[in-house]
Amino acid sequence: QKEVEQxxxxxxxxxxxxxxxxxxxxxxxxxxxxxxxxxSGKSPELIMSIYSNGDKEDGRFTAQLNxxxxxxxxxxxxxxxxxxxxxxxxxxxxxxxxxxxxxxTGTQLKVEL
Amino acid sequence: GAGVSQTPSNKVTxxxxxxxxxxxxxxxxxxxYWYRQSLGQGPEFLxxxxxxxxxxDSGLPNDRFFAVRPEGSVSTLKIQRTERGDSAVYxxxxxxxxxxxFFGPGTRLTxx
Numbered sequence: 001q002k003e004v005e006q007x008x009x010x011x012x013x014x015x016x017x018x019x020x021x022x023x024x025x026x027x028x029x030x031x032x033x034x035x036x037x038x039x040s041g042k043s044p045e046l047i048m049s050i051y052s053n054g055d056k057e058d059g060r061f062t063a064q065l066n067x068x069x070x071x072x073x074x075x076x077x078x079x080x081x082x083x084x085x086x087x088x089x090x091x092x093x094x095x096x097x098x099x100x101x102x103x104x105t106g107t108q109l110k111v112e113l
Numbered sequence: 114g115a116g117v118s119q120t121p122s123n124k125v126t127x128x129x130x131x132x133x134x135x136x137x138x139x140x141x142x143x144x145x146y147w148y149r150q151s152l153g154q155g156p157e158f159l160x161x162x163x164x165x166x167x168x169x170d171s172g173l174p175n176d177r178f179f180a181v182r183p184e185g186s187v188s189t190l191k192i193q194r195t196e197r198g199d200s201a202v203y204x205x206x207x208x209x210x211x212x213x214x215f216f217g218p219g220t221r222l223t224x225x
Contacts, residue, residue, distance in 0.1 A: 004155075032212065043204055043216040044156065088155050099144060100169055101214060103155030 001026055004091050006104035014112055019076040021107050023089030026070070032092035033065055033072045038106065039085045048074060079111045115140065117217030119205050125223045126195055134190040134220045138207030145188050146214060147180055148172075149201040156204055156216075162188060195224045 003026045013019045021035075032051055036044035050056045050063040050072065062075040072091075076083055086106040093102045118137045126132050138145050144163050148156035158172040162182045170180075177195075182188040192199055202221050206214040 034213070036216075043202075043219045046213055046215060049213050090155075099208070099212075099214075100146065100158040100161050100172065101148075101156075102158065105153065105155050 002104075003027065003093055003102045004089055004104040006087075006089050006107045008105055009108040010110050011107055012110045012112055013079050015079060015081060017079050019079045019083065019109055019111070021074040021076075021087050021089075021109065023072045023074075023091075023104055024070055025072070025089075025091045025093070025102075027091075027093045028067070028070060030067075030070075030091050030093050033063070034090040034101065035061075035063060035072075035074045036088040036090060036103075037085045038088055044088055076109075079109075081111050081113060084109055084111045117205055117207050117215055119203075119217040119220050121220060122218065123221045123223075125225065127225050128195060128197060130195050130224075132192050132195055132222065134192075134203050134222070136188045136190070136205030136207075136217060138186065138188070138205070139209075139215060142207035142209050142215075143185070144208045144210070144214075145182060146206040146208070147188070147190050148204045148206065150204055150219070151201045159190070192222075195222075197224050200224045 035048040038044045048063040060077045064073045088106045089104040090101040147159040150156045161169040165185045177193045180190045202219045204219045206216045208214045
């Protein structure tokens with residue numbers, strides 16, 4: 001089992017719809033969770049961090065964390081073509097894992113006109 | 114303010130050569146990380162510095178890879194006797210107090 005798993009996609013949604021991106025992780029002791037957006041040929045850009053169970057909203061983005069289910073998700077409301085990118089889930093694995101991040105392989109999102 | 118910068122942006126070298134990749138973190142960030150990313154994969158951790166010392170180098174694949182951060186700011190990743198399998202994008206990130214990590218633009222290394 002991979003430490004951080006994401007569906008590779010592509011996930012296609014129409015413009016204006018809600019895009020839902022999901023991520024599961026293996027280590028129940030993990031404490032810090034991040035979503036990065038990566039455009040083709042560019043480096044990852046941090047868009048959300050979440051540390052506590054529940055929802056965290058920032059503009060059109062909402063991160064959701066459920067530690068009991070070892071599940072973190074990202075919702076993008078009112079999806080725009082400019083949201084088309086690969087979304088990487090990153091986890092600070094375990095409680096003693098220092099600060100290194102373990103990434104999933106990313107989900108490709110396509111927002112269609 | 115200025116973000117993380119990395120030089121060169123692209124590096125093409127021949128198998129067996131030595132390369133150095135440089136990272137300049139965000140001013141004031143004490144933690145610096147190196148990752149590498151292959152096509153279709155997420156970034157893979159290599160090494161983490163807190164200040165001048167390597168706090169975790171468990172991701173370095175073998176002893177051909179070495180990194181330094183002598184003054185607690187700029188870091189250099191050094192790869193000896195490069196192999197074709199070392200071809201990837203090498204990413205540097207920095208953070209304040211070890212939480213949210215911000216990435217530089219990366220160095221694309223191609224080993225012929």
